[in-house]
Amino acid sequence: MAGKSLFRKIWDLHAVAKLPTGQTQLFIGLHLVHEVTSPQAFDMLREQNLRVAFPDRNVATVDHIVPTASQARPFADRQAEDMMKAIERNAKEFGIRFFGIGDAHQGIVHVIGPETGLTQPGLTIACGDSHTSTHGAFGSLAFGIGTSQVKDVLATQCLAMTELKVRRINVTGRLRPGVYAKDVILAIIRKLGVNGGIGYAYEYAGDTVHRMTMEERMSICNMSIEGGARIGYINPDETTFEFIRGREFAPKGGDFDRAVQYWKSVSSDADAHYDSVVDLNAAELEPMVTWGITPGQAIGIRERMPALAEFPESERKSAELAYHHMGFEPGRPIAGTPIDVAFIGSCTNSRLSDLREAARIVKGRKVAKTVRALVVPGSTSVKEKAEAEGLDRIFSEAGFEWRAAGCSMCLAMNPDKLKGREICASSSNRNFIGRQGSSTGRTILMSPVMVAAAAIEGRLVDAREFLI
Amino acid sequence: MKITEISGTGIPVEGNDIDTDRIIPARYLKEITFTNMGKYAFYDERHDSKGELRPHPFNDHKYDGAKILIVNKNFGCGSSREHAPQAILRHGIKAVVGESFAEIFAGNCTMLGAPTVTMDEREVIDLMAAVRANPGTSIRLSLVHRTVTYSGKTVPIHIADVVQKALTEGTWDSTRLMLENMEKVRTTAGRIPYLNRFQAAEG
């Protein structure tokens, strides 16, 4: 009989019961809560006279709506202030740990979970946010849920779930200098499509993935959802264990050693059964950029944008809409495209290593006069560490704005937004129409290093020219 | 409540990969209740930058009162925001028929008692064309028989067994179902290593 995948093992361990619908009632080990998708859920609890079943398995923070220029309270935006008050009140009333403004643990929910040691292998993790897949980098089953499901988890610490199939994605080969995890995941989505992952959990494996740091692995798993896969994970290994060791909420002393035994035990067996297996040679990859309005519409920086005839019939309309929105011409090179805004941030790429890599390029250079550039650390702790290393000065001297932690320009729920037709080189994860706050604004996704290079040049360039 | 059948007129919103940012722009997520979401469905596609109406099926009076939304591939991809189905449902839609749906979106719809059902590409194109040609076309979606019937024609649909069962048997209130099992939840918690200082790690 074939062995079991990590998905199978964690699923079986957390299965509480079969529901009359045929779904599985699945225990959720860690529920992360943020200000935007939770207030309605707490209201429903109050209406139905329900309590939070396992308060200490729930942790809340604020990220989406918080301004990153000044975080002084009350916020200038009344709606934002109301939303802050709601989560503060809810956390208190229901007895949930809360990392608010001014707390070193405050930050983008998918940055602080790992950073505080809350995110560990072998957990089921849910959050009212689709990029919860990020936490799969540690070998957990982590996925986004809607607000009614947030209510389910609060009330029962469980979700009604249907099992997923598992696709193993073997990534092999040494990445060339200047090519990053972000480029790998964009290449995977390009290959498998933005809906290729529907019904699947993605297991990322192969020597390329296992050489990656935890931060790089998080960038990969983060964007699983952009490929349609609700869950993406990587089997835990020594890199994972060492990352967790010593963090605030990590197991301590003898508990840690026993934890490692458990963590090792949930890894996929060598002969595990997979519903699908895909291989990707990463040695050939170039830095990737998107040219369209889905993360799958991506090409290497030295490639030309695809001609309409290259698309299968069913995708041609989407491609036409993408070209129309972006104002780009099929068949032309994408390098050289002028940009207006450069954004380094988001739960995909706002960790310390991202800022360090980008700073290497920025150091001693100036942002182009035509570009508005900002760096938004993923958490208050990333911000403090970066400042201790002097990264803030490198960015500020070059002409980047150095901000406080939050989602910022990744989505348009706070004052950081595109205006009109602006084009933004962005290290975030979604280039959807309107995503960055202007219905006519344009987003080009890429690695933080590529954003830094674009900020300096005022146009898209191959950042490798700067790294040599 | 049991949901076995939905009848009404249709409204086609054409295009693949229509994401949740297009269904409801993030700025409307700043409200702490879902009450107003119906007004914001497809807001940026329905209005130009001056707030003037643009051509969009949701602005087109010939589709007023439609209950069945018809879409193409990967509808609802992107974020987990329940605001997206809330916006569509509060606009009056009761069911969505399409080629395929993003999972979180479809799950959110089920939680709200709204079926998302799929049909083959060709059938979706035909249904869209029929509704465009005659917006008064009445459509009957049967969850029991797994069919869509319109203009004297009956077409098979696909719906996940669990979703079909939940809706037709009225068991889509998952909170209620799961609360009944709280004893089992505690038993499960008792065997999960990380909730027990990893003492059960060997087991």
Ligand code: SF4
């Ligand atoms: S950074 Fe962007 S993608 Fe990540 S949680 Fe915030 S809004 Fe969502």
